């Protein structure tokens with residue numbers, strides 16, 4: 282994943298995708314610029330919250346990121362989000378805005394599947410009552426599988442002929458066929474390993490003998506690797522949500538599931554902007570005039586609404602869950618923050634007193650040399666220094682809190 286990670290928000294109409302996106306991208310006055318050169322219409326910048334390196338050294342007051350923000354040691358790192366609207370059942374056959382959106386999806390590294398757990402919208406997003414959202418999870422996975430499988434098997438005869446005549450290995454042939462989804466050899470090998478795990482076997486039958494059932498299995502395993510998914514069970518504020526949540530958690534015990542109420546997050550942020558509450562995003566803490574007397578006084582109706590939100594969402598679930606949804610997506614991608622600095626004694630950049638100006642998210646286990654090249658291009662590295670001036674080799678790997686603050690000494694161009 283040499284470019285910035287891209288996380289797609291998917292789900293049926295009216296599940297709450299836009300509301301989730303709005304709450305993730307509206308970071309209010311807190312954040313500044315973002316690093317992406319082009320933002321296309323269906324892309325937006327979300328802000329991942331994580332403990333910043335400045336808090337390890339008590340330098341919170343000097344932390345001023347080039348991109349995003351840092352507030353009292355909590356870093357807001359910009360992450361690119363893709364809004365995949367218009368997915369409806371039958372999209373792989375071109376229904377709705379079908380193939381275009383599925384095509385957009387191919388650039389995503391992970392998915393946030395927003396599921397309406399209130400059961401108040403049917404499979405097409407129309408208002409109803411008592412709908413079973415379990416259908417939506419299966420439907421979305423199936424829709425993507427049928428699209429990928431359709432693309433793979435369209436010319437299966439010639440794929441097999443070429444495979445045989447070039448004496449290719451299955452991993453090579455699959456990589457060629459899946460290259461449109463950004464799949465490299467490593468990803469395809471991981472997919473094959475996933476297949477071994479899913480179907481408890483140790484080798485693949487010859488590709489020439491694969492029937493539809495076998496191809497389905499391979500595609501399913503590939504999709505697990507290509508699109509790791511967080512299930513955002515949204516609308517938990519609704520009274521019908523509880524029983525649906527239990528059913529989903531029981532059926533998908535191994536999935537990454539986060540409970541959310543996007544509408545509550547949007548509402549609380551609005552009240553905070555208007556000066557009625559002080560709200561710590563991602564937490565259950567909402568202070569009102571009773572706690573902090575500089576906050577505006579709310580009328581009876583507004584007070585009752587905030588009280589209801591506390592009871593129905595914040596105290597029951599610990600937060601609105603929206604901040605955690607993005608954190609979960611970054612977790613399943615196994616990304617960790619790395620802070621390149623110029624001066625390892627002061628943690629500053631090329632000028633000024635501000636510390637930890639840059640932060641990039643890289644896959645855990647990436648070699649330090651590869652991190653340098655992904656930031657600065659094809660450079661020649663003379664030395665790499667870590668905290669305390671320790672020497673780090675290009676082959677050392679990045680981990681959470683380890684080899685994550687780096688100073689690269691390069692060959693000078695002059």
Ligand SMILES: Nc1nc2c(ncn2[C@@H]2O[C@H](COP(=O)(O)OP(=O)(O)OP(=O)(O)O)[C@@H](O)[C@H]2O)c(=O)[nH]1
Nearest residue numbers: 294295296297298299300366367515516542543544
């Ligand atoms: N009760 C409740 N309603 C919500 C929540 N999130 C969104 N909604 C409502 O659900 C409806 C659909 O929300 P959107 O965010 O527009 O849904 P969408 O998935 O973007 O819909 P499309 O644009 O049609 O694809 C709106 O009326 C929202 O106010 C939530 O957490 N709780």
